Amino acid sequence: MKKLICCLIVSSVVDVCMAQQTIVSLGEPLTAVGQIVDGGQYVLKNVGRNNYLYESPYTTLFMSGMPTFGTDSSMDYVITVGCDADGKYTFQTRRGRYIPEVPDGRPYTVGKAEGAGHFVVEKAANGHFTIVNSVNTAYGFDATASDFVGWNAKQGANCFYAIYPAETGAINYPLESYQEPDDSSEADIEAWSALENQSKIYVSWASKDVHYKKREVPALKMQSEHTVTAWRGERLGIEAVIFSAKGSVGNLSLSLSSWRDSETGEVVVPAEHGEVGFMRYVLTDDYRACRDHDYSLEPWLVADVIDGDGGAMALEARTTRPVWCTLEVPRDIPSGCYVVTLGITDSATGLVDSLKLNVNVDGRTLPLPSDQRFHLDLWQQPYSVSRYHGVERWSEEHFAALRPYMRSLARAGQKVVSTFLFFEPWGDQSNDKFDPMVQVIKCADGTWKYDYSVFDRYVKLMEECGIDRQINCFSMIPWDMNFRYMDEATDSYRFLNAQTTSDEYRELWRSFLTDFAAHLKKCGWFDKTCMSMDERGLSSMLDAYNLVQETVPGMKMALAGSYHVELVDKLYDYCVNYGARFSEKELSARKAAGHITTLYTSCSDVMPNIYSNSDPADAAYLPLHAVANDFDGYLHWSWLNWTEQPLLDTRFRLFGAGDTYAFYPGNRSSVRFERLIEGIQLAEKIYMLRDEYAAAGNDNALLKIESALRQFKSGNISATRTSASLVSRLHAAVNDLYVPSSLPEDVVEGMDSLVRWNGSRMTADEPVTVYVYDFSGSLIEQSAKVTSFELVNYSPGNYVIKAVSSGGKCYTYKLRHALLL
Structure with a gap:
C-alpha cells in the first residue's frame, strides 16, 4: 500500500515564492523531535495505516496526498516552521495556502519526543498541535471526532509518522524535447x-x-x-x-x-x-x-x-x-x-x-466550432499550466501560456468557461490546487467586499479564444464545505465551515450573490452565468437553489451529478452520470425551456471512457451516445488537470490512468482528444442530415442514419460490440457509403471464415469470390473462389467483406461480424 508522505521544512523565514523543487533523497529517520534543526528540510512519512491528516473547522495542517520523488507535488506539502527562543514553532505552508490557525491565535508547538522515532501529530489541550513520540496512540489527533470535518470517515489506529531529513532540488518540466519513459516490455525477437x-x-x-x-x-x-x-x-x-x-x-x-x-x-x-x-x-x-x-x-x-x-x-x-x-x-x-x-x-x-x-x-x-449545436463542457485547470510553465499565477506570462491551450479547446467546440469562486471546491482530487478567481474579503466592520479582477480577465481571455457561450462558477457546495476568505482585521486567510442549512452559510452567500449578480450584469454576463455544483446531494442542492432564487431571482444553476426528479425543472444546465436517463417528457420540457441537458463519464465508468488505456474509439463513441439519447452534449470533469509529469506518466494517485487530463503540455493534443472531436463532428453531421433529409422528404436516407445511430443508444459496448465498429459504421452512413446490415445484439466476433446467419459454413460446392473494401468503397483485396477466408491483418470494424457465390448469392460481412443481406 502506498504511504502518505508530507513534507516539513524548518526555517526562521517564511518563503512563499520558492522555485519549483522536488525531493531527491531522504536520510535516516529522526529518533527525537529535538533533532530538528532550524533551517533544515524534512519529510513526515506515514509508517502506520494509510491515514490522512485532516482538516478541522479552524485549521488546515496537512492535506491528504501522496507526493512522490521527482515531482513538485512533494514540495506542495512543505511546511515552513519558524522556531522561537522557547522552542515553539509557528507553521505555514510553502505557498501560504494552508496556514494553520487556532481561534485564540496561539502558535503550534512541537513537543520533544524520545524512543522509537515514531511520532503522532496531536492537538494538545491548549489548542496547539504537537509532534510527540508515540507507539500506541489510537488517533492522530488528541481531540473529539466532532472537532474535525469528516474525521469519522478518516479515523483509524496506528497513525504514526517518521521524520526524515530531506534533500531537495530543482524540478524539470519539459515543454519541447524530452526523453520518453520506458516500461518493462521486451521485443519479441522471433516476430x-x-x-x-x-x-x-x-x-x-x-x-x-x-x-x-x-x-x-x-x-x-x-x-x-x-x-x-x-x-x-x-x-x-x-x-x-x-x-x-x-x-x-x-x-x-x-x-x-x-x-x-x-x-x-x-x-x-x-x-x-x-x-x-x-x-x-x-x-x-x-x-x-x-x-x-x-x-x-x-x-x-x-x-x-x-x-x-x-x-x-x-x-x-x-x-x-x-x-x-x-x-x-x-x-x-x-x-x-x-x-x-x-x-x-x-x-x-x-x-x-x-x-x-x-x-x-x-x-x-460543417458549422464553425463556436456555432456547433453540440454542447461540449470540458472543465479547465489553469493552475496546472502556471505550475508546469513555471510562471506566477495570473501574471501576464500565465495568460500568455494559457492562450494556445484554450484556442485548441475552442477548436473542439467548447462552450463553457470554468471559473472558481472560492478556494479548492474539490478537496484533494487534483494535483494542483484551485485558487479562487474572486478575492472574498471580510472587512474589519464585519461587512464583505469582493475583487473580481482575476475572474474578469479569465472570462475575457476565454472569449478572446472563442469560448463564450456559458460561464459556470464553482461552487456554492464544495466537497468539504469550507469557504476561505481574507480577514481584514488580522490580515490573514481564514476558513468558514458552514452547512447549507446554517445562518452563516446564508449570510455569506446572500452578500456574495447580490454583489456578484450586479457585477455580472454590469459586464453583460449575467444571462449566461450559472452557479455550478459537482456531484452534490439533493437536499443541499435544494437549499442552494432556494437561496439563489430568494436572493437573485432568475439566476441560473448547474449540476453535474445524479438524476433527481425534483431538480429537472429547476436547473438550467443539468448533466447526469453515464447511464442515467430523463423521460421523453422531461427532455422535451427542458428543450422547450431552452435548458441544457448533457451526460458525463467519471472514474466509475469502465467503458466507454477517455482514460489513456481506453479503446481510442471510445472518445468518438461518447458524443454519439449523447445524441442517440437526445442529450445536448457531453461533459468531463478534467481536460488539463495534469499529473506531476503528464508527458511521462498519465497515472494519478486517484482515479484511472488519464482520467485527469486529455491534452498535454506544449499544446500537444492526444489521440483521445482528436477522437472526441471526431465524434462531435459526426454529431454535427447527424444534426444537419436530419434537417436536410426531413426537408427533402428523403425517408430512406433518414432511416439509414437513424438505424446506424440507434446502435449507440444503449451505451453498452464490449469485446464483441466495439466502439470502433459502431463508429466506423456511422461514418459510412453519414458519408453515404456502403453500409452493412444492422448488427444484432448477439452477433459473434472472431470467426475465421465466412459464416451464414444460421451458423453453417460455406460449403465446398458453393465457392465464393471474396472482396475486401474499406468504408470509402476502395477495393483492398480480392480472393477468387474460396470456401473460407481468414479474417487476418484487418483492424476490427474498418472493413467490409463481400462474398459472391458461384450460384449468384451475395453475402456481405463487416469484419469479424457475419452479416447476410
Whole structure:
C-alpha cells in the first residue's frame, strides 16, 4: 500500500515564492523531535495505516496526498516552521495556502519526543498541535471526532509518522524535447526476425482504433494508399505506422504535401492545412476505477501524445512508431477528390517512403466550432499550466501560456468557461490546487467586499479564444464545505465551515450573490452565468437553489451529478452520470425551456471512457451516445488537470490512468482528444442530415442514419460490440457509403471464415469470390473462389467483406461480424 508522505521544512523565514523543487533523497529517520534543526528540510512519512491528516473547522495542517520523488507535488506539502527562543514553532505552508490557525491565535508547538522515532501529530489541550513520540496512540489527533470535518470517515489506529531529513532540488518540466519513459516490455525477437527485410523501414497507413505497442510488430495489412471522406470545415485525423527490425540510420522526419486535384494535378490547398507529427508513448496501466490508484498493476506504454511540430526522431531497432496526420479541410474548397502525400525521410539516407492519401471532399460544410449545436463542457485547470510553465499565477506570462491551450479547446467546440469562486471546491482530487478567481474579503466592520479582477480577465481571455457561450462558477457546495476568505482585521486567510442549512452559510452567500449578480450584469454576463455544483446531494442542492432564487431571482444553476426528479425543472444546465436517463417528457420540457441537458463519464465508468488505456474509439463513441439519447452534449470533469509529469506518466494517485487530463503540455493534443472531436463532428453531421433529409422528404436516407445511430443508444459496448465498429459504421452512413446490415445484439466476433446467419459454413460446392473494401468503397483485396477466408491483418470494424457465390448469392460481412443481406 502506498504511504502518505508530507513534507516539513524548518526555517526562521517564511518563503512563499520558492522555485519549483522536488525531493531527491531522504536520510535516516529522526529518533527525537529535538533533532530538528532550524533551517533544515524534512519529510513526515506515514509508517502506520494509510491515514490522512485532516482538516478541522479552524485549521488546515496537512492535506491528504501522496507526493512522490521527482515531482513538485512533494514540495506542495512543505511546511515552513519558524522556531522561537522557547522552542515553539509557528507553521505555514510553502505557498501560504494552508496556514494553520487556532481561534485564540496561539502558535503550534512541537513537543520533544524520545524512543522509537515514531511520532503522532496531536492537538494538545491548549489548542496547539504537537509532534510527540508515540507507539500506541489510537488517533492522530488528541481531540473529539466532532472537532474535525469528516474525521469519522478518516479515523483509524496506528497513525504514526517518521521524520526524515530531506534533500531537495530543482524540478524539470519539459515543454519541447524530452526523453520518453520506458516500461518493462521486451521485443519479441522471433516476430521481428520474421520480417522479410531486416534492414527495411516499413511504412503503412494504419487504424486509429488500435493501440500499437512500441516493441511489437504491428498486426495490419500494409497499405501505401488510403481514402478518407470529409466535409468542408472538418478536422481529419489519420494514423500511419513506421516500424523496423534494424531501426533508422539517422533521424526520421515527416512532411505533408499540398493538396492536389486528383484529375488535373493542380495544387488547390497549401500544405499549411495539414500537420503531421510522431505519436509519443506515455505510461498507463489497466486501472479504471475511482479511489486510490493501484500502483501494483504493471505499467505499459500507450501512444497517446501527438507531437504536431513535425520534429525529427530516430527509430530504435525492433520498435514501432505511430504517426498522426491532421488535416483541416478548407471551408471554401470545391467538392471533389484531392491527393495528399505523407513523406518519411531519414536524415542519413534520404527518402524512406511515401504514402498516398485520397481525400474525397463532400459538398456540405460543417458549422464553425463556436456555432456547433453540440454542447461540449470540458472543465479547465489553469493552475496546472502556471505550475508546469513555471510562471506566477495570473501574471501576464500565465495568460500568455494559457492562450494556445484554450484556442485548441475552442477548436473542439467548447462552450463553457470554468471559473472558481472560492478556494479548492474539490478537496484533494487534483494535483494542483484551485485558487479562487474572486478575492472574498471580510472587512474589519464585519461587512464583505469582493475583487473580481482575476475572474474578469479569465472570462475575457476565454472569449478572446472563442469560448463564450456559458460561464459556470464553482461552487456554492464544495466537497468539504469550507469557504476561505481574507480577514481584514488580522490580515490573514481564514476558513468558514458552514452547512447549507446554517445562518452563516446564508449570510455569506446572500452578500456574495447580490454583489456578484450586479457585477455580472454590469459586464453583460449575467444571462449566461450559472452557479455550478459537482456531484452534490439533493437536499443541499435544494437549499442552494432556494437561496439563489430568494436572493437573485432568475439566476441560473448547474449540476453535474445524479438524476433527481425534483431538480429537472429547476436547473438550467443539468448533466447526469453515464447511464442515467430523463423521460421523453422531461427532455422535451427542458428543450422547450431552452435548458441544457448533457451526460458525463467519471472514474466509475469502465467503458466507454477517455482514460489513456481506453479503446481510442471510445472518445468518438461518447458524443454519439449523447445524441442517440437526445442529450445536448457531453461533459468531463478534467481536460488539463495534469499529473506531476503528464508527458511521462498519465497515472494519478486517484482515479484511472488519464482520467485527469486529455491534452498535454506544449499544446500537444492526444489521440483521445482528436477522437472526441471526431465524434462531435459526426454529431454535427447527424444534426444537419436530419434537417436536410426531413426537408427533402428523403425517408430512406433518414432511416439509414437513424438505424446506424440507434446502435449507440444503449451505451453498452464490449469485446464483441466495439466502439470502433459502431463508429466506423456511422461514418459510412453519414458519408453515404456502403453500409452493412444492422448488427444484432448477439452477433459473434472472431470467426475465421465466412459464416451464414444460421451458423453453417460455406460449403465446398458453393465457392465464393471474396472482396475486401474499406468504408470509402476502395477495393483492398480480392480472393477468387474460396470456401473460407481468414479474417487476418484487418483492424476490427474498418472493413467490409463481400462474398459472391458461384450460384449468384451475395453475402456481405463487416469484419469479424457475419452479416447476410
